[in-house]
Amino acid sequence: MATRTRRTERREKPLSRERIVEAAIELLDTAGEGGLTFRALAERLATGPGAIYWHVAGKDELLTAATDVIVAEAMAAAPSGATPRETIRGLALAVFDAVDGHPWIGGDLSRAPARSPMLRVFERIGRQLQALGVPHAAQFTALSALQSYILGTGGLNAANARAQHQRDPGTDRSDFINAAADDWASLDPDEYPFTRGIAEQLRAHDDRVEFVAGIDIILDGITARWAPPVGG
Structure with a gap:
């Protein structure tokens, strides 16, 4: 139930580049660079990989954006x-x-x-x-x-x-x-x-x-x- 609630809350928030980068940082901190995949990121954001690609071209761009924030x-x-x-x-x-x-x-x-x-x-x-x-x-x-x-x-x-x-x-x-x-x-x-x-x-x-x-x-x-x- 808790997992479903968190996913529902994430779906209710509009997907944005900022949200994607924030989720990527959380994933990188817990799983490292090797754990950063668009599939894992899509799961964390309760969306599809295609929606993420609309905002970020690829992993290299996402890594640079996450590094820039830090x-x-x-x-x-x-x-x-x-x-x-x-x-x-x-x-x-x-x-x-x-x-x-x-x-x-x-x-x-x-x-x-x-x-x-x-x-x-x-x-x-x-x-x-x-x-x-x-x-x-x-x-x-x-x-x-x-x-x-x-x-x-x-x-x-x-x-x-x-x-x-x-x-x-x-x-x-x-x-x-x-x-x-x-x-x-x-x-x-x-x-x-x-x-x-x-x-x-x-x-x-x-x-x-x-x-x-x-x-x-x-x-x-x-x-x-x-x-x-x-x-x-």
């Missing part, structure tokens, strides 16, 4: 810092948290960085690089460094989340990391001395803290190379 929300919630550097850190963290909460967007952002979802991020960070004093000729290079790090970390975290789920859907992040740290610690000491040496750091690390540290390293380099000194 990124737009992240950018709207990102705090504006007192300085350009603080604002860049806040924007980067907003993307990190968005990918952490919705791992499926990591792959979409990496596949199409020139499409609208990442353009929102590029524009906001690019303006802060201008405010930081990075000269015009160096702005693309500075943005590219930040872009590569943000997208690379997002894609890696998304891949790790998928690997963790495939390896054992019942494990949490700490179990997954501890297993990886154990693997590193058991490596041949002559062939992998460095990796063995940081195994305990892997076990104890915090992804968010390490991400911010990486952003700071890049911003330190940008500031040292291009940004004029205060009062200079």
Whole structure:
């Protein structure tokens, strides 16, 4: 009865692109990218696949639209810092948290960085690089460094989340990391001395803290190379 009631309520609401994208996000969050099919989406919306195709051309377009919604929300919630550097850190963290909460967007952002979802991020960070004093000729290079790090970390975290789920859907992040740290610690000491040496750091690390540290390293380099000194 409850299922019938929910389906009736959904049928009573007019189907729109916004409703389709919202349902797609719910499906992606619960089933991942592989679980997003027009058949599953039609079932969730209590409609037929043909009605969905009227509003969305295909899965790629739907993924981009869903990613755009998540990124737009992240950018709207990102705090504006007192300085350009603080604002860049806040924007980067907003993307990190968005990918952490919705791992499926990591792959979409990496596949199409020139499409609208990442353009929102590029524009906001690019303006802060201008405010930081990075000269015009160096702005693309500075943005590219930040872009590569943000997208690379997002894609890696998304891949790790998928690997963790495939390896054992019942494990949490700490179990997954501890297993990886154990693997590193058991490596041949002559062939992998460095990796063995940081195994305990892997076990104890915090992804968010390490991400911010990486952003700071890049911003330190940008500031040292291009940004004029205060009062200079």
